[in-house]
Ligand code: ADP
Ligand code: ZN
């Protein structure tokens with residue numbers, strides 16, 4: 001029996017060695033309570049058991065076992081280890097995202113720990129008492145009750161019914177499955193006819209016969225392609241299908257196959273706003289088999305889901321956001337990543353800064369399962385892998401049914417202005433078309449990019465603009481309340497009456513967001529019903545659903561929105577989509593700007609075409625000759641991909657290189673500069689010209705701390721493991737200097 005256990009704690013720390021008390025038998029993967037430092041008690045995972053006595057004296061003992069059954073399987077251990085190595089973070093940070101909050105109880109004292117420990121919700125279950133197991137006696141009681149107490153009779157009949165659905169292994173029925181009143185059940189129990197017990201709440205797995213949609217010949221063909229690729233030994237495949245072509249229908253067929261064979265399926269979605277509709281659609285086919293898992297699900301339910309899967313024998317189907325990757329699906333055979341190109345799959349703000357899409361590809365290897373990536377506009381990384389034959393590939397080029405792809409028109413803003421055909425932010429072309437659609441009682445969507453186009457205030461005379469004193473960014477102007485707000489730290493201040501710099505002139509609002517556009521639309525089309533969908537109007541899931549429902553029910557004529565309107569529901573009534581300014585999409589200071597602009601515009605355009613007449617999309621731009629815009633007009637993904645890939649190759653960017661971004665942070669700019677120069681020269685000694693920087697990020701001051709970045713570009717083919725070792729060695733060397741201990745360093749592998 002092992003005498004020592006390496007315990008993993010949910011802290012930014014490695015594992016710690018504890019002694020195993022003589023009367024305790026531990027199993028790897030189990031959750032235990034341990035005391036850590038002065039900070040109290042934590043839940044940890046038994047990572048390794050051994051007999052190597054550590055060379056410090058006062059070794060603490062494992063306090064108690066929290067869950068008997070191991071919570072983390074050996075495969076999950078390997079997955080966590082891979083994430084911690086690849087994304088340069090500690091195992092403890094992986095544990096933090098991997099386990100639901102309620103499974104990581106902690107406390108300053110034993111008592112506090114015990115208070116916060118997870119307790120399963122229980123429910124009362126009923127069965128016939130032992131006395132009534134005798135058939136003659138049962139019939140006797142039935143006869144008596146049928147005459148004298150019909151309600152008791154009915155309740156007893158329900159509990160005794162041999163074919164009752166949802167009976168557990170002990171032959172009991174949960175209270176919630178019975179229709180009888182509490183008082184009736186109480187009487188039956190008092191009379192000794194039934195027995196009740198408290199059991200941990202469980203949820204049934206549900207039926208296994210599914211009614212699947214019939215596929216069109218094209219869809220059936222694509223499905224067959226994917227199956228053949230998987231059979232041929234490919235772990236990952238790309239399903240490249242235009243919006244509305246029936247990718248989801250193909251997912252459904254693949255999911256059913258795996259579930260019927262007793263395997264587990266994971267379906268990942270990039271955003272919570274999108275999960276609700278997809279879950280509904282999946283429930284129509286798979287019923288209660290569908291398990292939702294994302295941050296809007298209650299902590300109790302998330303923990304129940306984790307524990308239930310931990311005990312499961314397979315046949316589980318989870319639909320969730322990126323953290324669902326960490327669920328203990330022990331027979332995971334299929335992972336589907338919907339909208340695989342979406343940057344929402346990347347966790348950016350806290351470690352582990354993982355990309356769920358890439359992790360899903362990794363788990364396919366680890367579990368010897370399959371991963372399907374679906375998109376209308378795949379990421380160039382995925383596209384290259386599919387083209388080179390590393391991934392399987394199937395395409396759907398047509399919309400299902402009557403749906404036609406919309407006609408896309410470019411409208412030149414400069415020419416319109418020269419001809420006097422521009423009113424505020426609208427070209428005459430777009431205004432005329434909106435008017436036409438309104439007359440025909442059709443709906444219109446207008447898209448305004450959020451990023452970089454928040455309104456701000458500036459002095460008409462000296463050019464002063466309002467900036468955040470803590471973060472080096474322009475403050476955003478909010479018309480409601482006449483406020484200036486920092487979108488990084490939340491700093492808020494009223495709009496000054498006069499320019500604080502020159503004290504003379506007035507300030508005017510510049511730039512425009514959805515709010516401004518909506519104001520203009522209301523003036524231009526006073527009879528139209530107008531609504532906005534953006535971060536300001538969508539303050540809750542309910543607010544979002546209300547707007548979407550109103551639009552679907554045609555209580556809104558014109559919907560103006562940001563990125564939020566690009567995804568999700570399809571509205572039959574929409575026949576015109578306007579993109580107000582494509583220029584700022586194309587000119588983001590980001591090597592992925594063109595790819596992103598293409599993806600976004602195709603997605604916006606996709607909102608217009610669920611109709612047999614196809615609908616129209618008007619894109620306003622000052623550069624109608626821009627090749628990306630031409631590719632959008634043609635709907636030519638391949639042309640875009642070819643051109644962008646050749647640029648990426650020439651400038652040595654992903655997918656031809658792997659990037660790691662290092663961000664250093666400190667309050668003292670001089671100390672920060674010394675630290676980054678030292679790190680840069682250390683890294684240059686190792687990596688030579690693969691190191692870029694130091695440079696200031698777009699926002700170089702946040703909450704009073706200064707930021708500076710280094711970028712490491714490693715060519716494909718070079719050992720990424722070796723590169724990581726060297727990098728980590730140099731980071732450690734920097735931090736080991738007492739001078740630089742207080743400098744915060746964040747590594748972001750494969751930044752988005
Ligand atoms: P995608 O996921 O590629 O955007 P969907 O699977 O959502 O496309 O399909 C678009 C619409 O067409 C949906 O309303 C869907 O129900 C319908 N559809 C697609 N294929 C079929 C089919 N084979 N049978 C019936 N309806 C289909
Ligand atoms: Zn001024």
Ligand code: ZN
Pocket residue numbers: 468469470471486487488489490491703
């Ligand atoms: Zn700020």
